[in-house]
Amino acid sequence: MTVQNGVFEIQNFRMQSGATLPVARISYRTHGLLNAEKSNAILFPCFLGGVPEALEIWIGEGRPLDPSKYFIILPGQFGIAPSSSPSNTPAPYDGASFPQSTIADDVIAQEQMLREVFGVAELQLVLGWSVGALQTYEWAVRFPDAVKRMASIAGAAKPSDWTKLWLKSVIEEPLTTDPFWANGHYADGASLQAGKRQIGHLAALTLPPKAFYKMGEEVWRNLGFSSVPDFVARFWEAFWLPYDPNDLVLQARKAWAADPARGGDIRKAQAGIKARVMVAAFTGDAMFPPEEGALDAAATPGSLFRHLEGSSGHLATFSLSETDRTNIDSVLAEILGA
Amino acid sequence: MTVQNGVFEIQNFRMQSGATLPVARISYRTHGLLNAEKSNAILFPCFLGGVPEALEIWIGEGRPLDPSKYFIILPGQFGIAPSSSPSNTPAPYDGASFPQSTIADDVIAQEQMLREVFGVAELQLVLGWSVGALQTYEWAVRFPDAVKRMASIAGAAKPSDWTKLWLKSVIEEPLTTDPFWANGHYADGASLQAGKRQIGHLAALTLPPKAFYKMGEEVWRNLGFSSVPDFVARFWEAFWLPYDPNDLVLQARKAWAADPARGGDIRKAQAGIKARVMVAAFTGDAMFPPEEGALDAAATPGSLFRHLEGSSGHLATFSLSETDRTNIDSVLAEILGA
Numbered sequence: 313m314t315v316q317n318g319v320f321e322i323q324n325f326r327m328q329s330g331a332t333l334p335v336a337r338i339s340y341r342t343h344g345l346l347n348a349e350k351s352n353a354i355l356f357p358c359f360l361g362g363v364p365e366a367l368e369i370w371i372g373e374g375r376p377l378d379p380s381k382y383f384i385i386l387p388g389q390f391g392i393a394p395s396s397s398p399s400n401t402p403a404p405y406d407g408a409s410f411p412q413s414t415i416a417d418d419v420i421a422q423e424q425m426l427r428e429v430f431g432v433a434e435l436q437l438v439l440g441w442s443v444g445a446l447q448t449y450e451w452a453v454r455f456p457d458a459v460k461r462m463a464s465i466a467g468a469a470k471p472s473d474w475t476k477l478w479l480k481s482v483i484e485e486p487l488t489t490d491p492f493w494a495n496g497h498y499a500d501g502a503s504l505q506a507g508k509r510q511i512g513h514l515a516a517l518t519l520p521p522k523a524f525y526k527m528g529e530e531v532w533r534n535l536g537f538s539s540v541p542d543f544v545a546r547f548w549e550a551f552w553l554p555y556d557p558n559d560l561v562l563q564a565r566k567a568w569a570a571d572p573a574r575g576g577d578i579r580k581a582q583a584g585i586k587a588r589v590m591v592a593a594f595t596g597d598a599m600f601p602p603e604e605g606a607l608d609a610a611a612t613p614g615s616l617f618r619h620l621e622g623s624s625g626h627l628a629t630f631s632l633s634e635t636d637r638t639n640i641d642s643v644l645a646e647i648l649g650a
Numbered sequence: 651m652t653v654q655n656g657v658f659e660i661q662n663f664r665m666q667s668g669a670t671l672p673v674a675r676i677s678y679r680t681h682g683l684l685n686a687e688k689s690n691a692i693l694f695p696c697f698l699g700g701v702p703e704a705l706e707i708w709i710g711e712g713r714p715l716d717p718s719k720y721f722i723i724l725p726g727q728f729g730i731a732p733s734s735s736p737s738n739t740p741a742p743y744d745g746a747s748f749p750q751s752t753i754a755d756d757v758i759a760q761e762q763m764l765r766e767v768f769g770v771a772e773l774q775l776v777l778g779w780s781v782g783a784l785q786t787y788e789w790a791v792r793f794p795d796a797v798k799r800m801a802s803i804a805g806a807a808k809p810s811d812w813t814k815l816w817l818k819s820v821i822e823e824p825l826t827t828d829p830f831w832a833n834g835h836y837a838d839g840a841s842l843q844a845g846k847r848q849i850g851h852l853a854a855l856t857l858p859p860k861a862f863y864k865m866g867e868e869v870w871r872n873l874g875f876s877s878v879p880d881f882v883a884r885f886w887e888a889f890w891l892p893y894d895p896n897d898l899v900l901q902a903r904k905a906w907a908a909d910p911a912r913g914g915d916i917r918k919a920q921a922g923i924k925a926r927v928m929v930a931a932f933t934g935d936a937m938f939p940p941e942e943g944a945l946d947a948a949a950t951p952g953s954l955f956r957h958l959e960g961s962s963g964h965l966a967t968f969s970l971s972e973t974d975r976t977n978i979d980s981v982l983a984e985i986l987g988a
């Protein structure tokens with residue numbers, strides 16, 4: 313299938329914080345072809361620490377995200393290279409001095425990219441998982457006429473108190489208290505080994521549902537790991553180690569502050585969504601418990617709520633089991649058919 | 651009521667690691683009076699980071715732990731001053747050079763203290779919560795004839811994989827990666843502010859059941875806090891800040907390695923327990939889920955299992971609500987009557 317990669321540049325991009333990036337870059341990767349009417353586009357923003365390629369497990373002919381039918385755009389976000397990030401921006405906005413960005417900045421830049429690169433003004437679907445789902449709400453609230461359908465998978469309109477505590481204590485603090493942090497002006501991001509590995513340990517502790525570690529269940533065994541320390545090292549440490557610490561801190565702070573209501577009442581902001589909405593939540597997801605997903609759905613007109621049973625919890629997006637695949641494909645088929 | 655405090659000294663105490671402490675100290679605090687037959691003693695060891703005084707909320711006339719009826723001993727443990735700890739031991743075993751101790755060391759020293767200070771050879775009940783419960787299993791396996799009854803409350807025979815990951819990533823690593831750690835040879839334990847506060851944040855994230863932070867429930871409100879950051883600072887940071895970092899690391903490693911079977915089959919070790927056993931577990935306790943408590947009970951002859959409903963989860967021992975009090979008093983009354 314046709315896969316394209318690109319980086320969209322915006323000159324003098326004014327961020328929500330008031331800072332102006334002389335050149336802002338947002339990457340994209342696309343599957344399939346845009347039709348002549350430009351009416352078959354789907355946008356699939358990424359999660360925290362996720363590169364667009366990580367989402368490709370959900371794309372396939374004959375599946376809901378069918379590249380022979382849809383033009384599927386996987387946009388980048390600020391804080392993950394090659395999109396503008398602390399690690400790849402020149403002075404004075406390099407490293408720790410990169411302006412704090414928001415999820416609104418991501419969405420504004422993505423929208424401009426869609427129009428100027430592809431001439432797309434309307435999306436059949438915006439879908440996302442976790443921090444990607446925070447982006448879908450920002451999209452549907454900020455650009456209600458551009459989003460026909462929206463799917464929030466293991467996500468929320470706005471991070472909960474628990475999620476905020478998670479972002480600070482699991483992602484930000486292990487880095488900002490690392491002995492080599494130097495207020496973010498470290499010589500070499502790879503030297504923050506302790507902090508990055510600690511993120512891995514804490515993510516391993518807090519993200520998998522309890523069945524992962526339960527005597528007799530030990531779901532990590534099904535994934536080919538030989539012990540819990542092996543699972544922690546090869547799955548969790550390996551995931552975080554490649555990233556630049558300032559880039560991760562930027563992403564964590566961006567998610568922490570996510571607020572489509574811009575300080576107002578989030579439920580009122582949701583009420584302005586025009587898209588058909590699917591809210592999907594997973595059994596055992598400590599980050600976005602199904603009961604909270606149900607509240608999000610109840611506050612969003614034209615929404616469906618699906619509680620998906622399985623043993624992967626928040627990790628279902630990694631398609632760890634056949635159940636995950638079936639579950640998510642079924643809600644995507646449902647919302648695309650709506 | 652009669653309250654006594656003391657510190658028991660053992661000369662040349664040989665630890666399980668092979669090291670010999672020239673003087674080992676185990677503190678104790680008692681409520682009530684020992685009867686002439688020395689047959690009314692109850693031992694109540696403490697949790698990780700807990701001082702014996704913290705358990706006194708469970709003692710009261712007319713309640714199961716009735717000091718007018720029982721002689722209730724709250725023993726110290728290695729790693730919490732004034733018991734022998736990295737922070738109060740002279741060279742060469744000072745600070746980071748304190749020998750790694752085990753829960754077996756605690757129990758061996760406590761048993762000697764009971765015999766030599768009080769002449770007590772048999773306990774009506776050994777009860778404990780969390781790491782205190784790890785001590786009760788060590789007691790019942792190591793000294794089966796000395797323990798008539800045992801109660802493990804929100805505990806386990808041995809830490810699970812999840813609990814081990816918790817001890818390493820929530821307690822040990824925030825300290826050992828603190829910029830002022832210096833391999834444990836820091837000049838001043840109070841300088842490890844980042845690490846100790848991070849423990850507070852991560853404990854706040856991982857120990858309360860989800861209802862604490864759930865929209866609409868927010869159990870922290872009932873406890874008199876004004877916001878989540880207020881709860882995190884005044885409850886969680888305040889709890890950990892007073893402690894010496896090496897003392898905390900010692901306690902975490904001791905709990906991590908807890909194993910009444912000494913490397914053998916834990917279920918076989920449990921089968922040798924002669925005490926009547928109560929295993930109590932709380933809804934929403936991520937550390938010691940009720941399903942795992944039920945497995946512990948099933949492996950222990952003469953045991954009762956009680957799944958206690960409530961909104962405090964692992965924190966029920968702090969007696970945060972009337973339900974906690976009623977729940978725990980009821981299981982203590984039941985085991986004392988057995």
